[in-house]
Amino acid sequence: xxxxxMIWVAVSASVTGQAKGEWRANSDHVKTSSQRRKDVLYxxxxxxxxxxPDPLITSQGEKLKAAAAWRKKRxxxxxxxxxxxxxxxxxxxxxxxxxxxxxxxxxxxxxxKATRKQVxxxxxxxxxxxxxxxxxxxxxxxxxVPLFLLLNFxxxxxxxxxxxxxLTESWTRENDDHRASAKDRGIRVSRFPxxxxxxxxxxxxxxxxxxxxxxFHDQFxxxxxxxxxxxxxxxxxxxxxxxxxxWAWGLSRMMDYLEKDEAVDEDKVAVLGHSRLxxxxxxxxxxxxxFAIVISNDSGCGGxxxxxxxxxxxxKRINSVFPHWFCDGFKEFNDKEEELPxxxxxxxxxxxxxxxxxASADLDLWADPRGEFLSALNADPVYKLxxxxxxxxxxxxxxxxPVQGGIGYHIRSGGHDLTEYDWQRFMDxxxxxxxxD
Numbered sequence: 120x121x122x123x124x125m126i127w128v129a130v131s132a133s134v135t136g137q138a139k140g141e142w143r144a145n146s147d148h149v150k151t152s153s154q155r156r157k158d159v160l161y162x163x164x165x166x167x168x169x170x171x172p173d174p175l176i177t178s179q180g181e182k183l184k185a186a187a188a189w190r191k192k193r194x195x196x197x198x199x200x201x202x203x204x205x206x207x208x209x210x211x212x213x214x215x216x217x218x219x220x221x222x223x224x225x226x227x228x229x230x231x232k233a234t235r236k237q238v239x240x241x242x243x244x245x246x247x248x249x250x251x252x253x254x255x256x257x258x259x260x261x262x263x264v265p266l267f268l269l270l271n272f273x274x275x276x277x278x279x280x281x282x283x284x285x286l287t288e289s290w291t292r293e294n295d296d297h298r299a300s301a302k303d304r305g306i307r308v309s310r311f312p313x314x315x316x317x318x319x320x321x322x323x324x325x326x327x328x329x330x331x332x333x334x335f336h337d338q339f340x341x342x343x344x345x346x347x348x349x350x351x352x353x354x355x356x357x358x359x360x361x362x363x364x365x366w367a368w369g370l371s372r373m374m375d376y377l378e379k380d381e382a383v384d385e386d387k388v389a390v391l392g393h394s395r396l397x398x399x400x401x402x403x404x405x406x407x408x409x410f411a412i413v414i415s416n417d418s419g420c421g422g423x424x425x426x427x428x429x430x431x432x433x434x435k436r437i438n439s440v441f442p443h444w445f446c447d448g449f450k451e452f453n454d455k456e457e458e459l460p461x462x463x464x465x466x467x468x469x470x471x472x473x474x475x476x477x478a479s480a481d482l483d484l485w486a487d488p489r490g491e492f493l494s495a496l497n498a499d500p501v502y503k504l505x506x507x508x509x510x511x512x513x514x515x516x517x518x519x520x521p522v523q524g525g526i527g528y529h530i531r532s533g534g535h536d537l538t539e540y541d542w543q544r545f546m547d548x549x550x551x552x553x554x555x556d
Contacts, residue, residue, distance in 0.1 A: 140517035142492075142530050144484060152484050160430050161484050169427035172461060174468045174501050186505045189471075197469055198406065200461045205421070206402050207360035207446030209368040210347055214242050219376050223283055226258065233317045234258055237275075237285060240326075240376055242369075243346050250330040251275055251285055252373055255313050256322040256382050265387035265553055266322035267545070268373055268410075270366060270396045273307055274327045280305030290333040290341075310393070310537040319546045320555070322383060324373065328396060331369035332362045336443040343369065357448035363421070364446070366396065367403035374409050387411050387553055391545065393537040394486075395444065398422035405469035412552060414476045414545055417535050419486030421445065423477045423494050425463055426456045430487040434459075464497035467526070471498070472505040474552045476527035478541050481518055482534040489515060495528050502526060523548050 144163070152161045160166065175183040177193050202208050220239040228235035233255045242248040253275040257264055271278055274287040276299060286299040294300055316323050328334065332342030339348060339355065343365050350359060360368070370390055378385045389412035392400030397418025404413030415423045420432040421444070435453035438445065452459050467475050477495045479488035492515045502509035507525035516522050519540070521529035527548045531540050550556040 140520060142481070142488070142515050142517050144488075145481070148482060149484070159432075159436075159485075163430075163489070166428050166430055169425075169457060171425070171427065171464060171497055172459075174465045174498070175504065183504065189501065189504060194469060197461065197465050201402070201405070201466065201469075203358050203446075204448050204452070204460060205445055206364040206367070207358050207448075209360045209364045213372060213375050214247075214347070216247070217242055217372065217375065219379065223285070225283065228255065228281070229314055229317060232258055232314065234382070235279075235281070235283075236380075237283075238376060240372060242343065242372060247346055248331070248343055249288075250326050250369060250372070251287065252324055252326045252376060253278065253284060254322060254324045254380075254383075255279075255317055257317045257320055260320065260382075263382060263384040264320065264322045265384050265389070265549060265555075266324055266377065267316065267389050267391050267414075267549075268324045268370065268377065269391040269393075270328040270331075270370065270399065271307065271311070271325050272328065272396070273303065274299045274329075275325060276301070276304050277307040278305075278311045278325055279308065279313060287327045287330060289327065289329045290335070291327075291329055292334070309539075312539045312542055315539060315542065316546070319550075321546060321549070324377065324383075326369070326373055328366050328369070328399075332365040334362060334395075334443075336441075339443065355447070357451075358446050361443055361445045362441075363395065363399050363402060363444045366399040367406065370399065370403040371407045371409075374407065378409070385409070387549075389414060389545070389549055391416065393417060394419070394535065395422075395441075398444075401466055401470075401475075404473070404475070405466055408473070410473070412474045412476070412549055413470045414478070414548075415491075416478045416537050416541055417480055417483050417486050418477075418491070419483075421463075422486075422491075423463055423467065424487040424490035425494050425497075426452075426459060427462055428487060428490045428493075429456060430490055431485040432487075462494075464494040467494055467498035468501040471501045472507045472525065474525055474527065474548065476523075476545060476548050478528070478544070479530040480534055480536065481530060481532050486535065488530050492528055492530070495526050498526060521547070523551055 218241040223237040225235045236254040238252045240250045390410040391414040393416040397415040499509040510526040511524040
């Protein structure tokens with residue numbers, strides 16, 4: 120049983136008494152969005168009153184007063200609650216027959232600035248699932264480099280147009296036949312400013328999320344579910360892993376490789392994700408403590424945004440449109456967010472004391488920027504208990520005014536996207552915590 124001892128969240132600051140420079144949603148954009156989708160809540164004054172579960176109160180009602188109690192007890196409880204009610208249970212261990220194969224390397228990529236590598240990760244031996252990992256590493260680094268790891272939406276060939284980058288053979292949303300095509304090379308370069316990343320002394324590693332689990336609902340017969348599930352058809356338990364859990368598990372398998380690459384500083388790998396893959400990076404980082412920094416970009420419902428606000432995308436909406444993302448147990452909270460034994464500030468808390476960064480976008484009301492900030496704010500007590508700086512503000516910052524402590528946050532101009540502005544702030548954050556600034 121979970122306790123109903125809770126904390127009130129400071130929602131009033133979102134309507135009145137705002138500090139100078141605090142972000143407010145553009146009123147015209149709110150009006151237009153509300154008119155376009157009358158069934159979606161976009162007006163802050165209509166957010167229902169709610170209370171949040173206190174991450175520092177155990178299921179027996181005990182208030183934590185020492186960091187050791189979080190580590191030994193409460194953190195394990197919270198992880199279990201998310202596995203049971205939100206994301207489901209992935210296999211805890213790496214596959215025994217997993218293999219890595221370097222199949223391409225170019226030491227003069229990006230006009231000599233980088234070494235490009237392509238590594239095939241065989242999750243069940245060579246007869247099982249193949250995930251291609253694409254890496255760019257600074258050529259002139261004096262030693263192992265810190266690195267950002269993230270999944271991509273359209274295939275590695277869309278990150279950089281070089282013809283040597285292998286086209287995925289997995290199902291994609293692109294093209295009528297759902298197969299990758301050479302004409303799509305480089306169509307996502309705006310989200311991957313590889314040269315800027317390398318110039319800052321960081322490496323980049325990315326893999327196509329569809330190599331791990333294709334993003335459509337087929338009753339969990341394809342991707343890693345088809346290989347690693349042992350459930351009989353139509354007998355999956357309520358806490359069986361969904362696609363977000365599968366993608367997060369896949370990120371940990373990529374980390375298994377990065378630990379072995381001597382050019383990578385395995386102690387300085389940041390996991391990053393945008394949108395549904397931001398939900399994924401948070402869940403991966405919450406479970407796998409090898410990730411030194413955890414970053415969410417525009418992740419919204421089921422990611423960084425508080426579910427109880429019911430602002431923009433809701434639990435019911437996300438479960439209805441994407442029934443394969445979460446475990447079936449999450450569907451029990453459709454229109455019942457207040458009954459959830461967790462909320463997303465507790466997901467961020469699971470990263471503590473490691474640094475976590477949440478990024479929002481001004482026009483992305485669907486992802487609830489204020490709800491994302493409030494999640495970071497309400498994770499702060501756990502960070503403070505564990506002796507870190509936490510979030511260095513109690514009010515939401517203005518546009519393009521990042522705040523960076525043990526918890527970082529910014530809201531930038533523009534809409535739902537991963538931009539070079541975001542990347543520069545993430546690298547600033549990594550510089551701070553790696554002592555590179």
